[in-house]
Structures are given as C-alpha cells and as structure tokens.
Amino acid sequence: MLQVSxxxxxxxxxxxxxxxxKFDKKHLIDEILNLDKSKKKIQYEINKISENENKxxxxxxxxxxxxxxxxxxxxxxxxxxxxxxxxxxxxxxxLKNLIQDLEKKLYQIPNIPDKIVKKNLEKDDFIFQExxxxxxxxxxxxxxxxxxxxxxxxDLSIGTKICGSGFPVYxxxxxxxxxxxxxxxxxxxxxxxxKEYSFPYLINERSAYSTxxxxxxxxxxxxIEKDNFYLIPTGEIPLMNCYRNNLLNYxxxxxKATTYTSxxxxxxxxxGSKGRGxxxxxxxxxxxxxxxxxxxTSFYYLEEMILHVQNILKSLELPFRLIxxxxxxxxxxxxxxxDFEVYSMAQKKWLEVSSISNCTNFQSNRLNLRYKTITGKMxxxxxxxxxxxxxxxxxxxxxENHQTVNQINIPKVLVPYTGFxxxx
Numbered sequence: 111m112l113q114v115s116x117x118x119x120x121x122x123x124x125x126x127x128x129x130x131x132k133f134d135k136k137h138l139i140d141e142i143l144n145l146d147k148s149k150k151k152i153q154y155e156i157n158k159i160s161e162n163e164n165k166x167x168x169x170x171x172x173x174x175x176x177x178x179x180x181x182x183x184x185x186x187x188x189x190x191x192x193x194x195x196x197x198x199x200x201x202x203x204x205l206k207n208l209i210q211d212l213e214k215k216l217y218q219i220p221n222i223p224d225k226i227v228k229k230n231l232e233k234d235d236f237i238f239q240e241x242x243x244x245x246x247x248x249x250x251x252x253x254x255x256x257x258x259x260x261x262x263x264x265d266l267s268i269g270t271k272i273c274g275s276g277f278p279v280y281x282x283x284x285x286x287x288x289x290x291x292x293x294x295x296x297x298x299x300x301x302x303x304x305k306e307y308s309f310p311y312l313i314n315e316r317s318a319y320s321t322x323x324x325x326x327x328x329x330x331x332x333x334i335e336k337d338n339f340y341l342i343p344t345g346e347i348p349l350m351n352c353y354r355n356n357l358l359n360y361x362x363x364x365x366k367a368t369t370y371t372s373x374x375x376x377x378x379x380x381x382g383s384k385g386r387g388x389x390x391x392x393x394x395x396x397x398x399x400x401x402x403x404x405x406x407t408s409f410y411y412l413e414e415m416i417l418h419v420q421n422i423l424k425s426l427e428l429p430f431r432l433i434x435x436x437x438x439x440x441x442x443x444x445x446x447x448x449d450f451e452v453y454s455m456a457q458k459k460w461l462e463v464s465s466i467s468n469c470t471n472f473q474s475n476r477l478n479l480r481y482k483t484i485t486g487k488m489x490x491x492x493x494x495x496x497x498x499x500x501x502x503x504x505x506x507x508x509x510e511n512h513q514t515v516n517q518i519n520i521p522k523v524l525v526p527y528t529g530f531x532x533x534x
Contacts, residue, residue: 111216111217111219111322111472111475111476112124112216112219112221112222112472112475113475114142114146114212114216117139117142117143117146118143118146121139121143123222124139124222125139127222127223127437128219128220128222129229129437130223130227130228130229130436130437130438131220131223131437131438131440132229132437132438133220135218135219138215138218138219139219141215142212142215142216142219145208145211145212145215146212148208149205149208149209149212152201152204152205152208153205155201156198156201156202156205159194159197159198159201160198162194163191163194163195163198166187166190166191166194167191169187170184170187170188170191173187217319217324217325218325220322220326220440220442220443221322221440221442221443221444221445221469221470221472222445223437223440223445223446224445224446224468224470226434226446227434227435227436227437227440227445227446228434228436228437229436229437229438230436231433231436235433235434235435235436236431236432236433237431237432237433237434237448238431238432239429239430239431239432240424240429240430240431241429242427242428242429242430242511248513248514248515251455251456251510251513252456252510252513253386253387253454253456253457253510254387254388254454254456254505254506254509254510255386255387255388257509257510257513257518258284258387258509261283261284261518261533261534262281262282262284263280263281263282263283263284263287263509263533264278264279264280264281264284264285264388265278265279265281266278266279266387274392275392276390276391276392276393277391277392277393278388278391278393278502283528283530283533284505286528286529287505287508287520287524287528287533288395288501288505289527290524290527290528291499291501291504291505291508291524291527292370292395292397292501293527294523294524294527295370295397295422295498295499296368296370296397298418298421298422298425298498299368299397299399299418299498300368302366302418303366304366304367304368304399305366305367305368306367306368306369307348307349307352307367307368307369308369308370309342309345309348309349309369309371310348311341311342311371311372311374312334312337312339312340312341312342313339313340313342313347313348313351314338314339314340315338315340317347317348317351317354318331318340318347319476320347320350320351320354320473320476320477321346321347321350321351321443321473321476321477322441322442322443322469322472322473322476323343323347323442326442327343327442329376329377330343330375330376330377331343331374331375331376332374332375332376341374342371342372342373342374343373343374343375344371344373344396344398344495345369345370345371345373345396345397345398346398346400346495348369348371349367349368349369349398349400349495350400350473350477350493350495351477352367353365353402353477353479353491354477354478354479355477355478355479356478356479356480357480357481357482357488358402358479358480358481358482358491359481359482360404360481360482360483360484362481363402363403363404363407363481363491364401364402364403364404364407364411365401365402365403366399366400366401367399367400367401368397368398368399368400368498369397369398370395370396370397370398371395371396371398372393372394372395372396373393373394373395373396374392374393375391375392376392387506388502388503388505388506389461389502389503389506391502394500394501394502395500395501395502396497396499396500396501397497397498397499397501398495398496398497398498399415399418399495399496399497399498400493400494400495400496401415401493401494401495402474402479402491402492402493402494403491403492403493403494404481404483404489404491404492405470405471405489405490405491405492407492408468408470408492408494409468411494412446412448412466412468412494415466415494415496416432416448416466418498419450419464419466419496419497419498419499420432420450422498422499423450423452423463423499425521425523426504426508426521426523426524427511427512427521428452428453428504428507428508428511429452429453429511430450430451430452430453430463431450431451431453431460432448432449432450432451433448433449433451434446434447434448435447435448435449435465440467441465441467443467443469443472443473444467444468444469444472445467445468445469445470445472446467446468447465447466447467447468448465448466448467449462449464449465449466450462450463450464450465450466450499451463452503452504452507452511453507453511454506454507454510454511455510455511456510456513457510461503461506461507462500462503463497463499463500463503463504463507464496464497464498464499464500465496465497466494466495466496466497467494467495467496468492468494469492469493469494469495470492470493471490471491471492471493472493473493474490474491474492474493475490477493479491479493508521516534517532517533517534518532518533519531519532520532520533
C-alpha cells in the first residue's frame, strides 16, 4: 500500500506510474488527497477541543480552590465541557468513517512501477535467451498431454471425476518426477541460505490484505465461506505474513525464506490449446522464495534471486529466456518483475515458469514490517518474491524437451532424486 505522505509529495510521479500500468482509476489519487485534507482538518478541530477542555478543567480547579468561587461559574463551565465532549465524540465518529474510506481507496491503488519499467514491451526488455544444448530434438515431438498418456504419467480425467477440470492426478513415475523436482528445488534454495517453512494451505482475510491479493485478486481465490478462510494462491502469502508487525534490526537483513505449497486459483485462464494439459490449472505445486531487505539493497538481492533461478533452469537443461514485464503486466504489489520462460518444443511456444518481483515497501506498509537503520531510524523493509519454481510448466517442458521416440530422458541433476534416468 502506498503511504499517503508519499502520494502527497509525488502526485505527478504516481499518476505517470499508473499510466504505465494502464490503471483506469487514477481519479482515486485526488480523492485520497482530498480525504487526507479533511482528515487533517477534523484532527485539528479535535485537538482544539482537547485544548479547550484542558483550559476549562484548570478553571474549574481554580474556582473550587478559591473560597469565593461561585457555583454558577462551575455549573456554566461544566455545561460547556459537556458540549465540547459531545462535539468531539461526533468528530471522532466522522474521523473514523473518513479513515475507513481513505483506507478503502488506498487498498485499490497498485504499486508504482520502477522507472526502468516501460509502458509497452521493447527490445531491451528481453534480457537474454539461452539454448539448452543437451536437449534431444526429434522431428515429431509430442505435447506433454500425449506423452502423459503414452507413459502413464498423469491423468486429467481422473481429477475431473474426483473434483473437476483443472485438477491433475499424477501417477507412478509422473508422481515421483514431480516429487523429485520439488525436493530438488527446495534443496537448491536451502543451499542458497533460504530457510524452509511448511505452512497451512488456508489463510485469513488479513493475511491476503497484507500481501495485496485482496481486493485485487479476491475473485481468483477459493473462499471457504463458513470459516472465512481462503485457499492460498501462492506460498508468498504465508511466507510474508510470518514477518507481519515485526520490527527488525538492519543487521538481521536480508531474511531469506522458501516453502513448497499447493496453490489454488479459481481462474485457470484461457481455454483451448492454451489451457491444455498442465498449461493452466486450478491446483498446482510451486516452490517459492522470498526476501526481506533494507530499502537500499533490494535491487541487489533482486539480481541475486534472478541468478539463482537462472542456475536452476540451466541445471535442468531447458531452453529459457528472461523478460522484464511492462507496466500493465505487473502484479498489483510489484514495482518491477522479471519472468523466466521455458520453450516448449512440442507446442512451439514459451511457457512462464517463474516471476521474480521487487515489491519495494508496498507490502511492508500493509504488513507493518519495519527495520531499525544504523542511525536508529525506523524504515519500512523492502520485500521480494519469486517462483523457484512452478511445477506444472516445468514438468511439461521437461517431458517435451527431453523426449525421444521411445523414452523421456531425465536431467542428470534429478537422477539421484528419481532413482531412474529415463521413462520408457
């Protein structure tokens, strides 16, 4: 959430940033500023009334202490005090309603894109592209959903029977391969000093507000209405909420954490070929990494996270590329995001497998997550998150890019986890 003080000082900068996002509610900025002015005016009136109440209290004490004090003077002052209390109570009600209205509008404003983020995708937003020299190429590559049938790796129809479309059931070596990938990703993250957490898959409304999923993505989350819990759409939410309402020391930063979770999203996206197989699901597995940093080091650690994910993709022998997202494609809380995409040989298209974002102090303002600087000053932390990695499309790319006519070869780094080096 943006701070009102920041909006007050940077109105034009914010409007320009929202234009990059193609955000259609820019009028909220001036509404927020007007509400802030009204809030200050009411607060001023409340303070003046408090001053007058103190003066009356002192007068009454002085009169009571004076033997010649007159009762009618005390009565008049008490009546005036009662009148001021009523007025102040009404002002407090107005202030409370105004603050609620102000917060509702603030919650609707996304983070402001970093200055390097463009309004439209440009050539220099394609950071790099890397081929996988070890991938085996065949003339008629099968898409992963046909490979799944051929080698009995997963079955979407069973998931549909049990629950509904968009819920795959992994079978045999398909299940083992996914479990191996999850463990491999966690091991890589832990070796890179990320502390592992294991979480419930349910979150409360406060947690979703704190990371920016509500109100922006509320319609995409599964809600358990009877208990007012949401199924998590990403492991980022419980990870970041571990640090809600914390005051850290700059010596404790950065904090690095990782988790494996299932993720649940109501909107599985487009249909047809784009949504076939594992491309878009309502439930999928993901290993997440986050960092909490100081305000002046977050972009350094963003680069570190990018290199970390890059190394994992290299080890899987997959062709991939890195793209800096344009403004309109940024997540609600993100100031800058880089996407890793792997190439699907059979589908002839790029598949997003990781988004790595710097949310600057946007989430930490909602989380009330601060740190004490070397000078003792309190500042909001910066928060970063990234997928390391999302499983379904990695599975799809592995199956498609490592297939031969009669088998699917397993990348060398995974063999100690799977216990087999190919699927026949």
